[in-house]
Amino acid sequence: MAATATLPRTASAPARRKKFDWGQVRTYVSAVIILVWCLAPAYWMIVTAFRDTGFTFDTSILPTHVTWDNFATVFDESLGNHFGRNLINSVIVAGVTTLVALVVGVFAAYALARLNFRFKFAVMGFILGASMFPGVAIVTPLFQLFTNIGWMGTYQAMIIPDISFTLPLTVYTLTSFFREMPWELEESARIDGCTQGQAFRKVILPLAAPATFTTAILAFIGAWNEFLIASQLSSDATRPVTVAIAYFAGAQPHQEPYTAVMAAGTIVTVPLVILVLVFQRKIVAGLTAGAVK
Incomplete structure (x- = not known):
C-alpha cells in the first residue's frame, strides 16, 4: 500500500482582518x-x-x-447679599425634608411591600399620583393656607410641601427594594426569637442600607434644588439659596450681576457634584439593589 505523501507547509495563511465595528463607534x-x-x-x-x-x-x-472678585461679591453683605445665611437655610430645609421623608418612607415602603392589608394597591396608586401633581397648581392654595395660620416665611412652610414631593419618590424606591428581599431572612429572625419589629430593625434595615442611602441623597438633592414653592412662601430670614440667587445685587448699581449669579450657582452646584462623586458606588448599588431576586 503506497504511503500517502503530505504536502509541506510553506507559509501560514494570512490572518483575517478584524472587521471595523461601526456600532462601537x-x-x-x-x-x-x-x-x-x-x-x-x-x-x-x-x-x-x-x-x-x-x-x-x-x-x-x-x-x-x-x-475671584465674583465669589467675594456673593458673600458681601454690604451689597445686601446674605448668601451664608441662605446656605444655612437650604441645609435646614433640605436636611429636615430628607430626614422626615426617609423615616416615614421606610415604614410606609415596608408596609406596602411586606404586609397584606386592604386597599394596599389603592394606597400605592395614590402615592404615585401625588408625585405627578404639578407644584404650580398648589402654590396659591398653600399661600392662602399658610397666611391664615401664620406660617408664611417660616421653615415649615417650605418643608411640608417639599416632603409631599420627596416622600412619593422615597416610598416608591424603597418599596421596590423591600419587595424583592427574600422572605426567608425575616422568617429566620422570627424563628430565632425576634419579634416583627426586631426583625425589621436588626435584619431588614441593615440590608436596606444601600437603597436607603441612595434614596436619602436623591431626596436631599430634590429638596435642595426646589425653587417654586420657596420663592412664594419664604421670607428674607428663611430664603434658601435657589431663591436668593434671583435677588443678588452686584457691585455696580443698575447692572445685572451675571458673573456673581454664576459664582453663586457654582457654589451651590459643586457640593452636590462632590457628594455624588464620592458616594457614586453606593448610589449605583442602591439603584440596582433589589433589581434581581
Whole structure:
C-alpha cells in the first residue's frame, strides 16, 4: 500500500482582518455628544463665574481675565447679599425634608411591600399620583393656607410641601427594594426569637442600607434644588439659596450681576457634584439593589 505523501507547509495563511465595528463607534460618539450636551451649561457657568465683570459676555471657551472678585461679591453683605445665611437655610430645609421623608418612607415602603392589608394597591396608586401633581397648581392654595395660620416665611412652610414631593419618590424606591428581599431572612429572625419589629430593625434595615442611602441623597438633592414653592412662601430670614440667587445685587448699581449669579450657582452646584462623586458606588448599588431576586 503506497504511503500517502503530505504536502509541506510553506507559509501560514494570512490572518483575517478584524472587521471595523461601526456600532462601537456610534456608541462612543453618542456618549460624547450626550456628555458634552449635559456638561456644557455647567462648564460655561463655571467659566463665567471666574470672569471679570467687564468681560461678562466674552465668547471665548477658555477662561479669560480670571478673578475671584465674583465669589467675594456673593458673600458681601454690604451689597445686601446674605448668601451664608441662605446656605444655612437650604441645609435646614433640605436636611429636615430628607430626614422626615426617609423615616416615614421606610415604614410606609415596608408596609406596602411586606404586609397584606386592604386597599394596599389603592394606597400605592395614590402615592404615585401625588408625585405627578404639578407644584404650580398648589402654590396659591398653600399661600392662602399658610397666611391664615401664620406660617408664611417660616421653615415649615417650605418643608411640608417639599416632603409631599420627596416622600412619593422615597416610598416608591424603597418599596421596590423591600419587595424583592427574600422572605426567608425575616422568617429566620422570627424563628430565632425576634419579634416583627426586631426583625425589621436588626435584619431588614441593615440590608436596606444601600437603597436607603441612595434614596436619602436623591431626596436631599430634590429638596435642595426646589425653587417654586420657596420663592412664594419664604421670607428674607428663611430664603434658601435657589431663591436668593434671583435677588443678588452686584457691585455696580443698575447692572445685572451675571458673573456673581454664576459664582453663586457654582457654589451651590459643586457640593452636590462632590457628594455624588464620592458616594457614586453606593448610589449605583442602591439603584440596582433589589433589581434581581
